Amino acid sequence: MRTPLVAVVLRKAYGLGAMAMAGGSFHATRLTLAWPTGEIGAMGLEGAVRLGHRRELAAISDEDERRRRYDELVADAYERGRALSAAASFELDDVVDPADTRDRLVAALC
Template identity: 65%
Template sequence: MARFLRLCDAHGLPVVSLCDTPGFMVGPEAERTATVRHFSHLFVVGANLSVPLVTVVLRKGYGLGAQAMAGGSFKASMATVAWPTGEIGGMGLEGAVRLGYRKELEAAEDPDALFEQMVAAAYEHGKAVNAASVFELDDVIDPADTRRWITAALPAEVRRGGRPWI
């Protein structure tokens, strides 16, 4: 993907990123294969693009995977919008609940029921509409309006075939 972004940048082609990622896997196996080191190229290339980037979160936008799809941050794109099905979070929500509430889950009489309740609350909180309400996203859009949003986000020169960023 980093090579593709460099190719687009070299030829002055705007990038539309359709984000549906649960994130990058981390942990001992990922460390043995240097996964994060390899993916870091994507962050560097994405953050240094000279061409316009528009991000559309289709479904999942979690952690480092979502950051990579958005050029390093949801704020880096010319526009970052989500479909109503979008979910935003620092990591997969089930994993976040397991890690963040480990002590509470261990102390609970019925940890499975508490886990399900906490996951449901995390999904409610992670909805794209909630992320947009705190300006993490530019908007939550009807999927039918995606093309209009992409073209509206690009500078007028791009829509006429020019390259104002070069």
């Protein structure tokens, strides 16, 4: 008999740590929930922006303009990494009110 695995993302779920928590994939669990405060991403979002937009940011010679663009890209990454966005792209089963977490977990395990 297998022990059912459930995952609840409370805050940050990044990279391989998030996958390990969820048994290798958010789809490997019986249920994957997140609180509205949850964030999901392949890596820390600031680092992802630095790596993914390295050339674009390096091409901006004005330091203030480069910082403004970096902040804009980070804000966009946070918007896309929010739990509601991840749930919309089918990586999570649901985003729940923290007060409803226990009931949802019990229902998944019964």
